[in-house]
Ligand SMILES: CSC[C@H]1O[C@H](OP(=O)(O)O)[C@H](O)[C@@H]1O
């Protein structure tokens with residue numbers, strides 16, 4: 603563990619590769635039992651000194667495609683820096699007319715359409731079995747906290763970006779976009795947004811007992827509209843820059859309040875850090891059969907349960 607703790611982690615998705623509206627303090631590149639993160643992590647700070655650890659999900663040069671993002675290393679590296687709360691950003695397709703490209707959304711549910719090719723658990727390949735609770739895949743306390751703060755930040759920015767709440771996101775495998783039939787089916791399932799990145803990231807954050815919330819930034823209407831062209835990368839790129847500028851503004855304007863909320867006993871324990879302690883009830887209890895090497899590996903993310 604690094605001795606300089608940073609409580610807040612931000613994961614930037616497509617188009618969001620830096621937080622250059624904050625001051626860069628340094629880069630760190632922690633090696634984890636699951637390898638190195640997608641890119642060195644930038645520790646950035648506000649003028650007040652409040653710091654954030656920023657990680658570009660696809661690497662600085664967007665070199666990882668969605669199925670090969672080293673999500674375990676990313677989450678483990680953030681946790682090793684002291685991070686307790688992860689605010690992730692993602693470029694998403696919209697499955698609803700009212701969520702126009704350029705809108706922001708805070709999902710509270712996920713439908714998994716990944717294809718089993720991504721490692722989804724820190725416990726995979728070990729002698730220790732755990733079943734994390736995932737009925738509410740985002741940290742509801744954190745999401746509810748974000749709603750008002752993000753809305754205020756968007757109003758302050760004055761570009762008219764709307765915020766949608768309580769939405770359901772489909773995570774597909776990719777890297778190709780959906781067919782028209784799939785896109786229509788996801789709407790029938792009740793989904794509102796689609797991306798390729800929220801899983802396994804959200805699952806791994808839960809296993810590491812981190813609070814995790816996603817700000818979904820809409821770039822296109824996916825492929826469900828009968829009389830429109832289907833989505834292309836070129837279409838997505840049109841809104842990426844404006845969405846990234848707004849995302850940076852949101853981070854800068856909520857950071858201080860978020861740090862204070864984490865530090866405040868009442869809000870911090872009750873709302874924001876609701877996942878702390880949850881893995882205690884998820885790990886199968888036959889600890890005498892746990893291989894010491896596996897315990898050491900898992901102690902990297904859950905020292906409370908696996909340190910000697
Ligand atoms: C560039 S379009 C598809 C790509 O964009 C999203 O990435 P991220 O979630 O990291 O912003 C989507 O999930 C796909 O990976």
Ligand SMILES: Nc1ncnc2[nH]cnc12
Pocket residue numbers: 693694695696774779780796797798821822823824825833838
């Ligand atoms: N339509 C779409 N499908 C999946 N991921 C996306 N990311 C941005 N737009 C997307």
